[in-house]
Amino acid sequence: MSAKNRVSLYLVLLALTLMLASSHLLRSDAVPVQAVLTLDCREGYMLTAGELPPEGVRRSFDRDALFRGKLLYVSAENPLPADLPVQQSRDVRSLVGLYIPAAAHVSLSEETIYALCDLTAQNPLLSTWIMVGMRSPGEQAALQKAAFAAYQATLPVSEALQKATRDIPDSGGSEHQLATSFDLRLDGAQDWSQPDPMARTADGRWLLDHGWEYGFIRRYPPEKAALTGVANEALHWRFVGRLHALVMHAADWCLEEYLQALHAYGALRLQTPSGADAWILCQPLTDAAAFPIPQEAEWEVSADNQGWAVCAYWMDQSSF
Ligand SMILES: [Zn+2]
Incomplete structure (x- = not known):
């Protein structure tokens, strides 16, 4: 074999080796590429899933x-x-009783009460009672x-035992x-023509429209009973914080749907009409x-x- 042929053969072998090596690399080290999805949500909001979060x-x-x-999921099957x-x-009465009456011995976290203060300062709910807290x-x-x-x-x-539990x-x-x-x-x-008990009073309708702005969610909406498994808690609310309530409002999700989306996509990004940019990341939880x-x-x-563990962060609190 001439020297020239030997060089050609060597180059061909080198090229083959490189091709094999690169295809092997691609197979073993490739990160599965997840398409970025734009999810359905209310006009003006932009909700994307699967986007790679910033450094x-x-x-x-x-x-x-x-x-x-504030995102602990609780149910009879998931205590x-x-x-x-x-x-x-x-x-509750020690802080917010002037603007929303509460039964005796109703207690809630300070953060929840402060959010109720913000809400009722905007719109006192004088004919709405907080009957049960923690x-x-x-x-x-x-x-x-x-x-x-x-x-x-x-x-x-x-039967009585079954029904009670x-x-x-x-x-x-x-x-x-x-x-x-x-x-x-x-x-x-x-207004008894309203089938939804929450929509029967002016206060109730105001809460349905504005509760999310203060971090509150209606935990078991009647139209989502098939997803929550709870049909008898039409007047049950929960404080989850401004950002989580905002995402659920924008996407029209109950807590179950929100958590399922986080489990499935690992990352959600919400951009609001006012320019707020927020990320919610989710990963399996072991000890930490x-x-x-x-x-x-x-x-x-x-x-x-x-x-699972969830981390939410936002860039500019004042923008939402
Ligand atoms: Zn309840």
Whole structure:
């Protein structure tokens, strides 16, 4: 073989080796490319899924910090852990009773009460009562026992027990174990033509239109009963914070839909008509979770009590 042929053969072999190596690299190291999706949402908002978040400082959060967050999902099938960090709460009437009446012994987290102060400062809800706030495990058990006693008067014991545990979840299975959930009673003039109890009063309709602006969600909307599994809590509300409430409002999602989207996409980005830019990142939770958060961002984190951790951050609080 001539020297020239040897060089040609060598070059061909080299090219083949490089091709094989690069195809191997592509196979083994390739990051699955996830298409960026633009999700349906209210006019003026832009919600995208699967976009790669910007670089940031990696911050770690332990389980305790995550379980103090505002996105814990609670249901009879998905009860809160027994070692849930203690929920701090205080009497609602001490702070906000002037603008929204509350029954005695209703307590909620300070953050929830401050958000109620903001809301009622804009629009006092004088014919709307907060009847139930946070319940201790003992109070939850007593409630279930009382329901069982009442049902037993008309039903066989086994049926009464079944109905009581369905209507009043065991301790840990009710959102009222959180200091952010509350039930309303709507007094005042009622429009009985409205099938939705929340829409029967002016206060109720105002809350449906504006509650999200202050970080509140209607937790179990009647039209989403198939998704939430709860049809008898039309007047139950929950404070989840401004950003999460805003995303759910923009996309018309209940909490279940929001969490499912986060599990599926890992990252959501919301841009609002006023120019606010927010990211919500989600990843499986083991003992801790770490998220890249840009230096200048404000952020908050939460476990979802379903095995995931969520980190939300936004660039400019004043813009939304
Ligand atoms: Zn409730």
